[in-house]
Amino acid sequence: MDAIEARARFQELRERNDLVDPAELDDIWAALATVRPEDMLGEWRGGEFDTGHPLNGMLVKAGWYGKTFTTVHDVKPLICRDASGQLYSDQELGQGEASLWTVEFRGETTATMIYDGRPVLDHFKWVDDTTLMGVMNGKGIPAEGPFYYFFLERVAAPGARHGGAGSEEGV
Structure with a gap:
């Protein structure tokens, strides 16, 4: 599978409401940057x-909204909505917050979020x-998984620029 096929299949699987085969997600992962x-x-x-x-x-169920990466050493991994709809960093659920590092996973080095209070890596x-x-991924999980698969969509800020797959800055 090449990157174009992986992106298309990712979007298809993302829109499904039924079970997704982790092996297919692994194939997509392998093709991405x-x-x-x-x-x-x-x-x-x-x-x-x-x-x-x-x-x-x-x-x-916890009201998870997403993640905020303020700096590489100031990461809020569990941004959730409270009963009134306000966003907050759920430090109790995450046992603290997190930081970003470059870590090898499946033979490639890529950005990895490491929780402060849990032996968990995203x-x-x-x-x-x-x-x-x-x-x-985390302590006690075998090399073959089972893993938890998720996705993040950037919340656009007015005039924001960033690097990424296929962008000049992210190549």
Whole structure:
């Protein structure tokens, strides 16, 4: 699968309401471009792929909205909505916040978010200039998974520029 096919299939799977085969997500992941931590700064809205993973649905129940990468060392991984609809960083659920590092995963080095209070890593790759695919990994998870698969969409700021897959800055 090449990157163009991977992006198209990613969009198809993202729109499905039924179970997604993790092996297909792995194939898509393998075709996508890696990410530099500094290219991820900003606010991102999140969603998940339903693969039957035990975490599926739990973040939605917690009111998860997405992630905010203020700097590489100031990451709010669990931006949630409270009962009144206001956004906040749920530090209790995440046991703190997080930071971004470049980490090897599946033979490639890519941006990885590391939680401050949990042995959990979220690895990222570009789908396109405004979309990231994520794979959650952590202590005790075998190399073959099962992994939690999710995505982030950049929340556009007026006049914002960023690097990304296929952009001049992100190449």
